Amino acid sequence: MYSMEKIAAEIKESARDLISGKRVDLVIGYEKGSLALRSRPCFVSSVEDAGKLVWNSLCTNNLSVYLPRYVQKGPQKRKEDVKPVRVGIVAKGCDVRSIVGLVKEKQISRENVVIIRVPCRGVIDRAKVETQLKGNEVNEYKEDSSEILHLTTVAGEEKTFSKEQFLADACLECELAEPEDVDIRISGTAKQTFPNRYERVREFEAKSREERWQHFKKEISKCIRCNACRQACPNCFCKSCFAEQGKPRWVGAGTDLSNTMFYHIGRIFHQAGRCVECDACVRACPMGIDLRLFTQKMVKDVAEAFGYIAGLSAEEKPPLCEFGDADGQGLITTL
Amino acid sequence: MDSTEKGSGDKEPRVVAIVCSWCSSISAELAGSGRNQYPANVRVVRVPCAGRVDALYIVKALQNGADGVLVFGCNPGDCHYLSGNLLARRRFALIKNLLEYIGVEPERVQFSWISGSEGSRFAALVEKVVEDVKKLGPAKKLVKADV
Amino acid sequence: MEQGIIKKADAGELIAVLGGKYIVYGPVKDDEGVSLSKVGDGEDITFEYSNFNLSPKGLFFPQSEVIYTYDDSVEAKESLPEERFIVFGIRPCDASALLRLDEVYKKSSPEDPYYIRRRENAVIISMACKKPCQTCFCTSVGEGPAAKAGADVIAFDLDDSLFLEACTKKGEQLLDIWSKLLQEPDSAVLESKQRQAASANGKVYALNSEGITQKLQKKFESPIWKEISQRCLSCGACTFICPTCHCFGINDEPCGSKNRRVRCWDACMFKEFGGEASGHNPRGMIDQRLRQRIMHKFLYTAENFGDVFCVGCGRCINRCPVNIDIREIITEGTQ
């Protein structure tokens, strides 16, 4: 039994308590989206508005991306934008890890954030539903307590599927290790760890060099440089991204594929020790680029080579600010 | 022709050697003054410390037509900033693996320690990388298209 | 020739008879679904698609193009596009979007030589919609699933045959080339075409956009911008996939001793879009940028060109990572 309604009710309750008790000025959660298969970020600052909050398998966004906006004071801030500083945030396991990452990198202060942890059993990848339904759009979505989805198409047909079938790749490989440091725990059981971690990365590593290059090239060729991957990522908090620097100009403006590749290599590299595999980038990409295949390589290397998993502890030093005696075995060119 | 697969033709390979301003640049100078022959097609770029070398420097060199990149750092324990070389090592391990993962030949990106007294070793290492890169032929991946 | 009909199975003949004089872009199946691609030899166009992920604007206003090359002598060598091409199967909304781009690039002095060339060298064959998507709202912005605006020829998919109707002189000339392959349609065909158009029209989501332009004039200081922009990630997905968004940047890309001056899509949603070297940024806040995007589409262009720069294709609704729904903004805007 995993009752979405019960969880939603608890989220609402917590939000109301936090706001009415003046513990926070704002709660960031999810509300019903404008399309059947969408939920979306929702910003609640009054007890009445807390009623809008929902919880379901469509609550995909990693909301921690918004946190730095509320706790940072940039030079561009207008007076009236010095916003409520204390924020309650609805967070899934991976989102909690992102928050820890933000605290670690001093982008937010922990005491200003109230983490409302929801037990997550994975979110749905919209694209998988769309592929399954072959162009029949969904008009209505319902999910019952045994994790069966009831989808009604625009044509009025009702179809049932197991949720498992549409789980996002990130959820299928979810590590579930997560920090203990949360403020409110919504009751319910999160799903179990899946065993096939890094399977796709290993498969890809085993391919020939040419096959890997061709695949990388094919994926990157789809990119339209809209920066959605970067903007959706809580780790991409830099005030000025290398991609936009004009002096020196790291990334050429033209869509010469080498420029786009450079951007992506830079982005992937900067995820080292940061990426929590929430897949915010993957979901945000309007072109359906398989970004996960590449960022996950970074996660795997950092874990295997340096024994580091991002977002578990705000105190642990980031892996690239440290070194070990056994680093880079076989890396050094000798005569 | 695909822009990212254009190479620099059948010219001699171009190798960028990034040296720190301590041990490795001293060894580079020694190599020169000690008349240790090393290939002329190496462009030496000096940075304060191997720890200053961002992964992006390497990728940028490849994009701008380098057939190989060789980064030198001081031997462990010799870094003038204590641990710049060791911090760099982690970074290099990751970027090298990533580049290999996406299909770039690993020999194109190399990393080595050197001390300030090893002029001939500097020349020999450069020679080795140039040879490695020669075997691979001109770099075709990640290279920016010509005008 | 003004109109004609051909069996769908024989549609390949239409391309063959062109004898390579035109490059043909049409709906082609690939791994990702159906995209508007170059139709090569032996490749079949498909009729099973709703709309393309990317709008066809890139064929006329490429994501990035080298407008000229030059060296230190600053003797610029322009590179004007030469190829003649046919765009087959774009939806009426996207065809009509080209008329919007014409306003900026062709009708406003001075003309844009690159855009103009491509427009003059192209013949547009649009494909009337049979089954509008959930996110389509073309009828609310003055377009329709069988509207002819912007098309040289409009095609109707009538089960096993294709009905072609010239809308411009250019279109008639193309049908002349095809006259041997086309049959005269009988009254039953004409009737079923009419029926299809009417039925599709009725299926399009209708919203109240009445007086949006006038009403937006009073909405500049409205709180809705801040409210909606709370969610906005400030990525450029909406603008890059939009068929009418046309902002660009001009940048230099050094390459050896020469420079390429490239023109690339840019987006008002990017923070750096309006940032000056002095540090001054007139639209440094997300709400200012979101407002700019909406105002530019529905107010400024209407004032300058007499047309709103939205054709109701719904791409931005589908692709926004945080489900910002332009229909809701229009509705809010008309309150």
Place this chain on the structure above:
Amino acid sequence: MNSGDPVNPYLPRPVTIKKTAIENEAGDIKTFDLVFCNREDEEKFKFQCGQFAMLSMPGAGESPIGIASSPLDEGLVQFTVKRYPTGAVTSALHSLEEGSRIGLRGPFGNSYPMKEMEGKNVIIVGGGFAFTTLRSTILYMLHKKNRSKYNDITVIYGARSPGELIYKSELAKWEKQSGIEMVITVDRGDETWKGREGFVPTVVKDVSPSPEDAFVLVCGPPIMLKFTMLPLLELGFSPDRIITSLERRMSCGIGKCGRCNVGNKYVCKDGPVFSFKQIQELPEGIF
């Protein structure tokens, strides 16, 4: 492109840097004297006071810069450019030596209402290095061909410090000239500074130019513009006689790239010169 009009508005024309002159103490403001490499380009380049052009730096890009010389100066065009540490184009330009080639595209935009101002008093209010197009205007009005067309000319010009005043030799020359009243101020003076101290808006109040039969041209950083409008309005200048020039980031200069719009106006095409009345009607103002 129409066959009758072979001009591609995106193509720069080659020009040579004939002379450079450092204008300020910090050394980050330089004036460049440019001469066209091709005669026909020079003939086509006819501009008016207040217009701008795009300077092209091979490899770095383009920047819109106001024209600082007078339209009546033949044979050269001058631009005064401030170098910003993050600005690729201005940095590259500053590093060039005399004799180097760059590109020039334009002129673009509208101009100050030189015709309408004829027979009127003209008050010029400038701040910092935004004085460039105003200098062009002063030179134009002071030209012997034109001087009689304009009545009294008052110039109020301020900079952060004495070292940051630009066009110093000209300022000195104008101070000695009759028919032009010069009021020069600095935010903060130094030991050698004997002139006026104070911000431009305050000085405007002090000087209290008469709005009778007058136009006022104001150029400066946004903050100065904002605070100068109020005293001008209080003095009785009507908003359509207060003329200013806006600055926005631009890519094309011809109303296409969508970067510089303020409301439904493009600064590059409908501006950069706007009257305060027009600005009041725009949704997003300068301030």
